[in-house]
Amino acid sequence: MEQLPFIDEHTQRVDASPDAVWAALARAFRGMERAAWWARLLGCDPLDLTPGFAGRTGETVPGFRVVESEPGRRLALRGRHRFARYALTFLLDREGLRARTEAEFPGVSGKLYRAAVIGSGAHRVVTRRLLRRIARAAEAGLNPANVPVNSSASARQGVSLNMP
Numbered sequence: 001m002e003q004l005p006f007i008d009e010h011t012q013r014v015d016a017s018p019d020a021v022w023a024a025l026a027r028a029f030r031g032m033e034r035a036a037w038w039a040r041l042l043g044c045d046p047l048d049l050t051p052g053f054a055g056r057t058g059e060t061v062p063g064f065r066v067v068e069s070e071p072g073r074r075l076a077l078r079g080r081h082r083f084a085r086y087a088l089t090f091l092l093d094r095e096g097l098r099a100r101t102e103a104e105f106p107g108v109s110g111k112l113y114r115a116a117v118i119g120s121g122a123h124r125v126v127t128r129r130l131l132r133r134i135a136r137a138a139e140a141g142l143n144p145a146n147v148p149v150n151s152s153a154s155a156r157q158g159v160s161l162n163m164p
Helices: 018-042 107-119 122-140
Strands: 006-012 064-070 074-081 084-093 096-104
Touching (some): 006 122
16 A cells, blocks of 8 residues: 555544444444535545444545545545545554554645645544544543533543553
Protein backbone atom coordinates (compact mmCIF):
# COMPACT_ATOMS: atom_id res chain seq x y z
CA MET A 1 0.00 0.00 0.00
CA GLU A 2 1.32 3.44 -0.95
CA GLN A 3 2.60 5.57 1.93
CA LEU A 4 1.04 9.03 2.11
CA PRO A 5 2.63 12.07 3.81
CA PHE A 6 2.10 12.27 7.59
CA ILE A 7 -0.38 14.96 8.70
CA ASP A 8 -0.96 14.41 12.43
CA GLU A 9 -1.69 11.98 15.24
CA HIS A 10 -3.95 12.40 18.26
CA THR A 11 -4.31 10.21 21.35
CA GLN A 12 -7.23 9.90 23.73
CA ARG A 13 -7.06 8.06 27.04
CA VAL A 14 -9.77 5.41 27.38
CA ASP A 15 -10.74 3.64 30.60
CA ALA A 16 -12.37 0.66 28.91
CA SER A 17 -11.40 -2.71 27.48
CA PRO A 18 -10.11 -2.95 23.89
CA ASP A 19 -13.32 -4.81 22.97
CA ALA A 20 -15.47 -1.97 24.34
CA VAL A 21 -13.38 0.61 22.47
CA TRP A 22 -13.61 -1.39 19.22
CA ALA A 23 -17.40 -1.66 19.58
CA ALA A 24 -17.68 2.10 20.21
CA LEU A 25 -15.44 2.80 17.21
CA ALA A 26 -17.64 0.67 14.95
CA ARG A 27 -20.81 2.33 16.32
CA ALA A 28 -19.30 5.77 15.68
CA PHE A 29 -18.74 4.90 12.03
CA ARG A 30 -22.20 3.37 11.66
CA GLY A 31 -23.50 6.81 12.64
CA MET A 32 -21.66 8.43 9.72
CA GLU A 33 -24.44 7.73 7.22
CA ARG A 34 -25.43 11.37 7.77
CA ALA A 35 -22.07 12.39 6.26
CA ALA A 36 -23.02 10.96 2.86
CA TRP A 37 -24.12 14.40 1.59
CA TRP A 38 -20.65 15.80 2.35
CA ALA A 39 -18.99 12.81 0.67
CA ARG A 40 -21.10 13.35 -2.45
CA LEU A 41 -20.27 17.06 -2.51
CA LEU A 42 -16.53 16.31 -2.40
CA GLY A 43 -16.79 13.42 -4.87
CA CYS A 44 -15.54 10.87 -2.36
CA ASP A 45 -14.76 7.29 -3.16
CA PRO A 46 -16.40 5.39 -1.55
CA LEU A 47 -19.73 7.14 -1.00
CA ASP A 48 -21.84 4.68 0.95
CA LEU A 49 -21.98 3.09 4.39
CA THR A 50 -21.81 -0.69 4.60
CA PRO A 51 -25.00 -1.73 6.46
CA GLY A 52 -24.10 -3.00 9.93
CA PHE A 53 -20.55 -1.61 9.67
CA ALA A 54 -18.29 -3.62 12.00
CA GLY A 55 -14.84 -2.52 10.87
CA ARG A 56 -14.10 -5.52 8.64
CA THR A 57 -11.72 -5.23 5.69
CA GLY A 58 -13.59 -4.04 2.59
CA GLU A 59 -16.44 -2.36 4.50
CA THR A 60 -17.10 1.31 3.79
CA VAL A 61 -18.30 4.52 5.39
CA PRO A 62 -18.81 7.74 3.42
CA GLY A 63 -15.33 8.78 2.28
CA PHE A 64 -13.47 5.71 3.61
CA ARG A 65 -12.86 2.02 2.93
CA VAL A 66 -11.44 -0.35 5.57
CA VAL A 67 -8.10 -1.58 4.19
CA GLU A 68 -6.79 -3.29 7.34
CA SER A 69 -8.66 -4.54 10.37
CA GLU A 70 -7.37 -6.17 13.52
CA PRO A 71 -10.32 -6.05 15.96
CA GLY A 72 -9.40 -4.58 19.31
CA ARG A 73 -6.09 -3.22 17.97
CA ARG A 74 -6.08 -1.49 14.56
CA LEU A 75 -8.52 -0.07 12.01
CA ALA A 76 -6.98 1.41 8.85
CA LEU A 77 -9.17 3.43 6.50
CA ARG A 78 -8.36 4.98 3.13
CA GLY A 79 -10.26 7.19 0.75
CA ARG A 80 -10.04 9.91 -1.85
CA HIS A 81 -11.97 12.78 -3.33
CA ARG A 82 -11.44 15.62 -5.80
CA PHE A 83 -8.88 17.37 -3.60
CA ALA A 84 -7.04 14.66 -1.66
CA ARG A 85 -6.05 11.06 -1.10
CA TYR A 86 -5.96 10.14 2.57
CA ALA A 87 -5.60 7.48 5.24
CA LEU A 88 -6.96 7.46 8.78
CA THR A 89 -5.66 4.75 11.10
CA PHE A 90 -6.99 4.04 14.58
CA LEU A 91 -4.64 2.21 16.95
CA LEU A 92 -5.59 0.86 20.36
CA ASP A 93 -2.65 0.35 22.68
CA ARG A 94 -1.51 1.08 26.22
CA GLU A 95 -1.36 4.80 25.42
CA GLY A 96 -5.05 4.87 24.49
CA LEU A 97 -6.91 5.28 21.24
CA ARG A 98 -4.78 6.97 18.61
CA ALA A 99 -5.88 8.44 15.29
CA ARG A 100 -3.13 8.92 12.71
CA THR A 101 -3.82 10.88 9.52
CA GLU A 102 -1.81 10.77 6.32
CA ALA A 103 -2.80 12.59 3.14
CA GLU A 104 -1.68 14.22 -0.04
CA PHE A 105 -3.34 17.20 -1.66
CA PRO A 106 -2.38 17.38 -5.35
CA GLY A 107 -2.65 20.50 -7.48
CA VAL A 108 -3.71 24.02 -6.67
CA SER A 109 -7.20 22.98 -5.55
CA GLY A 110 -5.64 20.38 -3.26
CA LYS A 111 -3.37 22.99 -1.68
CA LEU A 112 -6.36 25.27 -1.10
CA TYR A 113 -8.35 22.41 0.41
CA ARG A 114 -5.43 21.54 2.71
CA ALA A 115 -5.27 25.15 3.89
CA ALA A 116 -9.01 25.16 4.57
CA VAL A 117 -9.15 21.84 6.42
CA ILE A 118 -5.71 21.24 7.92
CA GLY A 119 -4.32 24.76 8.13
CA SER A 120 -7.48 26.13 9.76
CA GLY A 121 -7.35 23.52 12.53
CA ALA A 122 -10.76 22.07 11.57
CA HIS A 123 -9.32 18.59 11.02
CA ARG A 124 -7.70 18.63 14.47
CA VAL A 125 -10.95 19.72 16.15
CA VAL A 126 -13.06 17.08 14.37
CA THR A 127 -10.55 14.28 15.02
CA ARG A 128 -10.20 15.09 18.72
CA ARG A 129 -13.97 15.36 19.09
CA LEU A 130 -14.42 11.96 17.45
CA LEU A 131 -11.82 10.39 19.76
CA ARG A 132 -13.49 11.90 22.85
CA ARG A 133 -16.91 10.63 21.78
CA ILE A 134 -15.56 7.13 21.17
CA ALA A 135 -13.75 7.11 24.53
CA ARG A 136 -16.78 8.29 26.47
CA ALA A 137 -19.04 5.84 24.67
CA ALA A 138 -16.65 2.94 25.36
CA GLU A 139 -16.39 3.90 29.02
CA ALA A 140 -20.17 4.13 29.39
CA GLY A 141 -21.16 1.43 26.90
CA LEU A 142 -23.11 3.99 24.82
CA ASN A 143 -23.55 4.91 21.18
CA PRO A 144 -20.93 7.64 20.40
CA ALA A 145 -23.49 9.63 18.43
CA ASN A 146 -25.41 10.23 21.70
CA VAL A 147 -22.41 11.22 23.83
CA PRO A 148 -21.76 14.91 24.54
CA VAL A 149 -18.16 16.06 24.07
CA ASN A 150 -18.13 19.12 26.31
CA SER A 151 -18.02 17.46 29.73
CA SER A 152 -14.92 17.59 31.91
CA ALA A 153 -14.49 13.81 31.72
CA SER A 154 -14.39 13.98 27.93
CA ALA A 155 -11.61 16.54 27.98
CA ARG A 156 -9.05 14.03 29.32
CA GLN A 157 -6.30 13.32 26.86
CA GLY A 158 -3.24 11.28 27.43
CA VAL A 159 -2.50 7.82 28.67
CA SER A 160 -3.71 4.30 29.41
CA LEU A 161 -6.12 2.00 27.75
CA ASN A 162 -7.10 -0.95 29.95
CA MET A 163 -5.14 -3.73 28.26
CA PRO A 164 -4.60 -7.25 29.66
